Amino acid sequence: MARKTHTTPEAAQNAILDAAEKIVVEVGPAGLRLSAVARSAGMAHPNIIHHFGSREGLLAALADRVGARATERITNAITAALDAKEDDRVAAMTHIFDSAYQGDEGKVAVWMHLSGAESSLKENMARIVEASHRLRQSIDGEVKLSNTNRLVMLVTLALVGEVVSGGAIKEALGFGREEAKRAHFRQWLAELLLNLSDEELDTSLDLDTLNSL
Amino acid sequence: MARKTHTTPEAAQNAILDAAEKIVVEVGPAGLRLSAVARSAGMAHPNIIHHFGSREGLLAALADRVGARATERITNAITAALDAKEDDRVAAMTHIFDSAYQGDEGKVAVWMHLSGAESSLKENMARIVEASHRLRQSIDGEVKLSNTNRLVMLVTLALVGEVVSGGAIKEALGFGREEAKRAHFRQWLAELLLNLSDEELDTSLDLDTLNSL
DNA sequence: GCTGTAGTTTACAGAATTGTAAACAGTAAA
DNA sequence: TTTACTGTTTACAATTCTGTAAACTACAGC
Numbered sequence: 497m498a499r500k501t502h503t504t505p506e507a508a509q510n511a512i513l514d515a516a517e518k519i520v521v522e523v524g525p526a527g528l529r530l531s532a533v534a535r536s537a538g539m540a541h542p543n544i545i546h547h548f549g550s551r552e553g554l555l556a557a558l559a560d561r562v563g564a565r566a567t568e569r570i571t572n573a574i575t576a577a578l579d580a581k582e583d584d585r586v587a588a589m590t591h592i593f594d595s596a597y598q599g600d601e602g603k604v605a606v607w608m609h610l611s612g613a614e615s616s617l618k619e620n621m622a623r624i625v626e627a628s629h630r631l632r633q634s635i636d637g638e639v640k641l642s643n644t645n646r647l648v649m650l651v652t653l654a655l656v657g658e659v660v661s662g663g664a665i666k667e668a669l670g671f672g673r674e675e676a677k678r679a680h681f682r683q684w685l686a687e688l689l690l691n692l693s694d695e696e697l698d699t700s701l702d703l704d705t706l707n708s709l
Numbered sequence: 710m711a712r713k714t715h716t717t718p719e720a721a722q723n724a725i726l727d728a729a730e731k732i733v734v735e736v737g738p739a740g741l742r743l744s745a746v747a748r749s750a751g752m753a754h755p756n757i758i759h760h761f762g763s764r765e766g767l768l769a770a771l772a773d774r775v776g777a778r779a780t781e782r783i784t785n786a787i788t789a790a791l792d793a794k795e796d797d798r799v800a801a802m803t804h805i806f807d808s809a810y811q812g813d814e815g816k817v818a819v820w821m822h823l824s825g826a827e828s829s830l831k832e833n834m835a836r837i838v839e840a841s842h843r844l845r846q847s848i849d850g851e852v853k854l855s856n857t858n859r860l861v862m863l864v865t866l867a868l869v870g871e872v873v874s875g876g877a878i879k880e881a882l883g884f885g886r887e888e889a890k891r892a893h894f895r896q897w898l899a900e901l902l903l904n905l906s907d908e909e910l911d912t913s914l915d916l917d918t919l920n921s922l
Numbered sequence: 923g924c925t926g927t928a929g930t931t932t933a934c935a936g937a938a939t940t941g942t943a944a945a946c947a948g949t950a951a952a
Numbered sequence: 953t954t955t956a957c958t959g960t961t962t963a964c965a966a967t968t969c970t971g972t973a974a975a976c977t978a979c980a981g982c
Contacts, residue, residue, distance in 0.1 A: 526739030621881035653870030668834035699900035
């Protein structure tokens with residue numbers, strides 16, 4: 497292999513992470529091979545170990561980067577929705593859902609999580625809930641935080657499901673694999689959730705009591 | 710290894726599949742090792758290859774069995790809900806959601822699917838939609854099939870998400886990992902969906918037109 | 923320029939995994 | 953009882969993968 501000029505550690509690590517991310521999208525973290533990453537990044541595989549200590553170290557670093565990026569994209573979309581006019585709310589909400597996918601990072605995030613890398617999931621979700629609650633309050637006035645939690649949960653789980661299903665479930669249900677139809681479901685969900693009042697979200701269950709157990 | 714008395718092929722295959730299922734719950738299909746399956750099933754690993762042809766063959770057989778069992782449990786729960794009195798509908802609906810989990814088969818099904826085994830997903834989903842539509846019609850009278858599709862999709866994706874997240878997302882959102890609190894979310898979702906009329910499920914989007922593209 | 927630090931590569935070790943081949947041993951049927 | 957079939961095991965081959973060791977080299981600072 498042609499000897500490469502030295503770069504900064506950051507540049508090398510980013511190149512490795514980029515290559516690893518591409519591979520994880522295709523085969524999942526369990527299928528990630530250092531040799532494949534090295535080939536894609538144009539270097540010899542021991543160099544990866546030099547930079548990340550081990551295969552595990554690489555996966556942990558990837559989980560961190562992917563989680564942070566996805567969280568930032570999502571919270572940005574939520575913040576942007578704060579400024580949307582009433583007519584554009586469905587589009588803004590849809591954009592929030594869409595933002596969970598861009599660049600396959602959502603898929604990688606789920607993959608990583610499924611393989612045990614929780615990294616800073618708790619902090620990331622807290623940021624998303626906070627932003628979502630501000631958005632709900634800007635639309636409906638005073639609303640319950642417990643209902644925001646429920647909605648974020650529902651949407652998060654559904655988005656995770658969509659990422660995982662990779663379109664197969666939608667196809668099986670007649671929604672089609674094409675991105676247009678898949679996006680359609682997200683838009684429908686956005687409109688449905690926007691039409692739900694805070695009162696409708698309160699069921700007979702008392703979540704706050706349960707949480708204080 | 711102590712030589713074993715001969716059994717029927719079915720018994721041996723079931724023992725292997727049982728062992729494989731346990732392992733996949735823990736480490737996913739990618740982490741399944743023939744030696745581990747063999748140890749758990751109490752036999753030598755070449756015997757697995759004798760029965761299933763290859764590691765891939767074993768995974769395909771497991772995907773089939775798990776998908777069939779999960780579909781049967783879910784459709785049974787839906788059918789049972791048809792007979793529920795009005796007061797018991799939330800409980801019946803919750804039971805439908807719960808039934809996707811029993812015996813870890815839901816988790817295994819998602820794992821398998823994520824690893825590319827689609828087996829007979831389409832047929833299974835068709836059965837679930839059919840049963841769900843009957844249930845909706847018995848409750849609300851004439852309802853649109855397209856809305857049943859949407860609801861089944863939403864619930865399926867959310868359940869897939871819950872299976873995948875393994876409680877971590879819920880914990881991050883303050884719902885807790887304990888089964889009681891996790892079940893609570895499913896009950897909330899059941900009540901929410903039961904309160905939605907068919908009209909509320911129709912948004913400005915015309916799905917039927919889109920599907921005829 | 924020289925020197926030290928660190929990014930990079932080659933070569934290799936050690937372990938683990940899937941799959942094969944052949945022998946072995948129950949079981950059922952002739 | 954003998955024979956044939958097949959479930960089962962042992963031993964092994966071939967590959968693949970992670971991680972180590974040591975050498976090589978680019979670049980920065982003295």
